[in-house]
Amino acid sequence: MLQQVMTAPGVITFREVRDVKPGKGQVLLRMMEIGVCGSDIHVYHGKHPFTSYPVTQGHEVSGEIVELGEGVERLKVGQRATIQPQEVCGVCYPCRHGKYNLCEELKVMGFQCTGAASEYFLVAAEKVTVLPDGMSFEDGAMIEPLAVGVHAVCQAGDIAGAKVVVLGAGPIGNLLAQAAKGMGAAQVMISDISDFRLDKAKECGIDICVNTKNVDLGDAISEHFGADKADVIFDCAGNDTTIGQAIQYARKGSTIIVVAVFDGLATVNLALANDKELCLYNSMMYRNEHYIEAIELVNQGKVKLAPLVSKHFPFAKYKEAYEFIDANRETTMKVLIDVQK
Numbered sequence: 001m002l003q004q005v006m007t008a009p010g011v012i013t014f015r016e017v018r019d020v021k022p023g024k025g026q027v028l029l030r031m032m033e034i035g036v037c038g039s040d041i042h043v044y045h046g047k048h049p050f051t052s053y054p055v056t057q058g059h060e061v062s063g064e065i066v067e068l069g070e071g072v073e074r075l076k077v078g079q080r081a082t083i084q085p086q087e088v089c090g091v092c093y094p095c096r097h098g099k100y101n102l103c104e105e106l107k108v109m110g111f112q113c114t115g116a117a118s119e120y121f122l123v124a125a126e127k128v129t130v131l132p133d134g135m136s137f138e139d140g141a142m143i144e145p146l147a148v149g150v151h152a153v154c155q156a157g158d159i160a161g162a163k164v165v166v167l168g169a170g171p172i173g174n175l176l177a178q179a180a181k182g183m184g185a186a187q188v189m190i191s192d193i194s195d196f197r198l199d200k201a202k203e204c205g206i207d208i209c210v211n212t213k214n215v216d217l218g219d220a221i222s223e224h225f226g227a228d229k230a231d232v233i234f235d236c237a238g239n240d241t242t243i244g245q246a247i248q249y250a251r252k253g254s255t256i257i258v259v260a261v262f263d264g265l266a267t268v269n270l271a272l273a274n275d276k277e278l279c280l281y282n283s284m285m286y287r288n289e290h291y292i293e294a295i296e297l298v299n300q301g302k303v304k305l306a307p308l309v310s311k312h313f314p315f316a317k318y319k320e321a322y323e324f325i326d327a328n329r330e331t332t333m334k335v336l337i338d339v340q341k
Contacts, residue, residue: 028120032140033141034057035141040110058115059116079130083121086109164180174201188208194330231255238263
């Protein structure tokens, strides 16, 4: 079978590897779709701090179960599925307390261990999440980034009736905003400096879209949410400007959740955060319950995924997908790799 390999930054090759058979507790999937995310792009440009080469990518994926190993009873051949790409130790404090997304020995497929960018992929059955029969493989490959948004929303607790601000309207910010709305938030505002991304947010049903090049964010929050402002602010952009906006415009005693991965150190006004007694939380990946919630949100029509898909590339043109993203950064949301076409 054919497997993608990035041998160095910007260098993608393919190799033939022997066919694999599932062992005890394993599942063999015929891979169908692979999403390219911002972290993949960092790897492509040699800027991911925790990835070495060579590496096979692929962590936003969908496929069809084609063979089951001994002892696998929960799954069936022919089911559509996606994969949770975390490799965890199971014995550290976070793992023992149900927070395996924070495993002390965490490895992620496509970064610190082999990803699913192959025609077939062998994986532990416990990492497989079944998709509804009617869900497309395209949607299935986007459950992983949606689960990032769902987990972040859960970090805020019960958001039923809440007023929410999302900073950054890229794929994660868009999906988080949709998840917040689908999970009961009363009002959701999203901000960005890109009209293209804000138009995508509107297309996905986010009613309050603010371009902070043209409108002061604090004024927009007061206009739409009133004197009580927002209950929670999510930073999905990850820069000094957005975290500064979050601290500046947050209501006293409210919550800020950092979802984006900052590139290096951030300059943060902790004196103001302290004066406001803000709750500053972070969000890291997801767990199985967030995958299940993400699938339900899509199945119930509460999250729209199709507007986020910018382009498809065949498996053999993996490198061209990265070149397209580099050339169209301002107008690209999600690029998918069609493994079997």
